[in-house]
Amino acid sequence: MFHLRRSRWALVPAILLLLATAACGAKAPAATLVTPVLETLVMFARDTGLTPATPQVAQPGRYRLTVVNETADSHQLIFASGWKFTLAPNKTTSTEIDIPAEGLKFLCELAGHTEAGFAGEFTVADTASVATSRDSQTAADEAAPSSAGQVLDTLEFHSFEMGFKPTQLEVAKPGRYAVKLINDGALMHDITFADGVKIEAQAGETATGEVDIPAGGLEFICSVPGHEQAGMVGAITVTGSDASTAGDTAATDDHGGPAPTTDVAADANAAAYVPFDAAASAALDGTVHDIDLVVEEKEMTVAEGFVQKVWTFGGTVPGPVIRVKVGDTVRIHLKNPTSSAVPHSIDFHSSQVAWNDEMTSINPGEEKLYEWKAEYAGVWMYHCGTAPALHHIANGMYGMVIVEPREGLPEVDKEFALVQSEWYLGPQKDLTSLEKAAAAAPAPDYVVFNGVANQYVDHPLEVATGERVRVFVLNAGPSVDSSFHVVGTIFDTVIKEGIALTRGNAGNYGAQAVDLAPAQGAIVEFTTAEDGLYPMVTHAFNFVGRGALGLFKAGDGDPLN
Numbered sequence: 001m002f003h004l005r006r007s008r009w010a011l012v013p014a015i016l017l018l019l020a021t022a023a024c025g026a027k028a029p030a031a032t033l034v035t036p037v038l039e040t041l042v043m044f045a046r047d048t049g050l051t052p053a054t055p056q057v058a059q060p061g062r063y064r065l066t067v068v069n070e071t072a073d074s075h076q077l078i079f080a081s082g083w084k085f086t087l088a089p090n091k092t093t094s095t096e097i098d099i100p101a102e103g104l105k106f107l108c109e110l111a112g113h114t115e116a117g118f119a120g121e122f123t124v125a126d127t128a129s130v131a132t133s134r135d136s137q138t139a140a141d142e143a144a145p146s147s148a149g150q151v152l153d154t155l156e157f158h159s160f161e162m163g164f165k166p167t168q169l170e171v172a173k174p175g176r177y178a179v180k181l182i183n184d185g186a187l188m189h190d191i192t193f194a195d196g197v198k199i200e201a202q203a204g205e206t207a208t209g210e211v212d213i214p215a216g217g218l219e220f221i222c223s224v225p226g227h228e229q230a231g232m233v234g235a236i237t238v239t240g241s242d243a244s245t246a247g248d249t250a251a252t253d254d255h256g257g258p259a260p261t262t263d264v265a266a267d268a269n270a271a272a273y274v275p276f277d278a279a280a281s282a283a284l285d286g287t288v289h290d291i292d293l294v295v296e297e298k299e300m301t302v303a304e305g306f307v308q309k310v311w312t313f314g315g316t317v318p319g320p321v322i323r324v325k326v327g328d329t330v331r332i333h334l335k336n337p338t339s340s341a342v343p344h345s346i347d348f349h350s351s352q353v354a355w356n357d358e359m360t361s362i363n364p365g366e367e368k369l370y371e372w373k374a375e376y377a378g379v380w381m382y383h384c385g386t387a388p389a390l391h392h393i394a395n396g397m398y399g400m401v402i403v404e405p406r407e408g409l410p411e412v413d414k415e416f417a418l419v420q421s422e423w424y425l426g427p428q429k430d431l432t433s434l435e436k437a438a439a440a441a442p443a444p445d446y447v448v449f450n451g452v453a454n455q456y457v458d459h460p461l462e463v464a465t466g467e468r469v470r471v472f473v474l475n476a477g478p479s480v481d482s483s484f485h486v487v488g489t490i491f492d493t494v495i496k497e498g499i500a501l502t503r504g505n506a507g508n509y510g511a512q513a514v515d516l517a518p519a520q521g522a523i524v525e526f527t528t529a530e531d532g533l534y535p536m537v538t539h540a541f542n543f544v545g546r547g548a549l550g551l552f553k554a555g556d557g558d559p560l561n
């Protein structure tokens, strides 16, 4: 059902575009011979007028003109050659124009429009080149490889919501390249280069075009309103003629979210991240648990291209999930190895102990026993509390404790544990930035589930349709609230900080999102209604593009089979 609706909507603009193209093409300037189109020129009609209003072309000849009319008005362009071209409101239309060596003026015929900026002129940079000899033409081409140049290679881009892949591309030398845009998304996208060349592809379709890449490289965006801001940006760089790599080396893939506004540059050579297993471990057997927890200070890839020196409990961020039952005794043997640079400690929110007893710091080389009794059920945080605690948490020292009621939790089909937290990036391979973490209005570079940005987009959590899914959720912070939501589902069970919404309650109330302030936890349960994808997010949506996105995949992920 969803798919059908989406397909139909996707087709509407496609059909309109076809109609527009056909109509304009039929009225193209008369020519007995097929005249080659030298280049596509893109112009925008905005409330402030046409832009660019005085585009320059390299040489006289036939050009394809595409005008993106972003205004709610029609415009009737008339060119000095007599050729007329109508722009419908909020539509993109194309035509072909012949630009003579002396240039070509144009204006909008409608009353008042010329005065409002709907006028301009195409100018020709090199009027001499047409009349000159073949040699000088060749020389001109070499100096500024442009519209007449041969195609050096094909550059392939994928578009999706909301990004390009690759976002960074290196080519060996400047010149003309063919561009193939494969739109994997469910929305229309385009790739619009800084020189105005625009290649547009409907959902699920592929479009091609050509672009001239100058020696200084060329940036590109998707010009669909809002898409650039949502992260659909990228750049082609030119390595020079001695490029050791192939023409299409992808440097990064940012998963399409808004580019994190980080002041730290991505490292294309950063190690791949290690996925964190989101399956919730079973409750430990027995009633007394001796657990060794060893601090490890190490490097970790926290998002593609970003490596930080993190501090961990047990070598991972978050630390291991510790799952027990009410009445159990937990004996944590905290060890800070001699290899550590700083003292550390641990604070279990599931315990009732004096702060200056169990939670004191131990130096490198020391060990400490932290014994506590699980008296209350819930999803609890543990973390390092050594000063500055903000930095020890921001550096990765936190984890989840699950305390089940004495009789245990009801059986479900799948259980996952998800810890939301923030990364405030320091320099590559260095500690996270305490200064950024300590800002009064925290602006994390990444907000993540289980330590790594977007990891469950790459590795969706698999469930079966109709299966009962339980998620233990903890917001480790250190400072930002979470609004945990799974798109396309309703939580019929929520146990948040001791308060329970139960399935089958009188009135049949349900929950859409669970609000978790830092250091709050919840158990949520839901089922998936059909095969498909069910994104997990914090519904504080500015962070979804900063890593707080994952997927549950029900069945094969396809609602249609």
Ligand SMILES: [Cu+2]
Residues within 6 Å of the ligand: 311, 343, 344, 345, 384, 385, 386, 392, 397
């Ligand atoms: Cu610590």
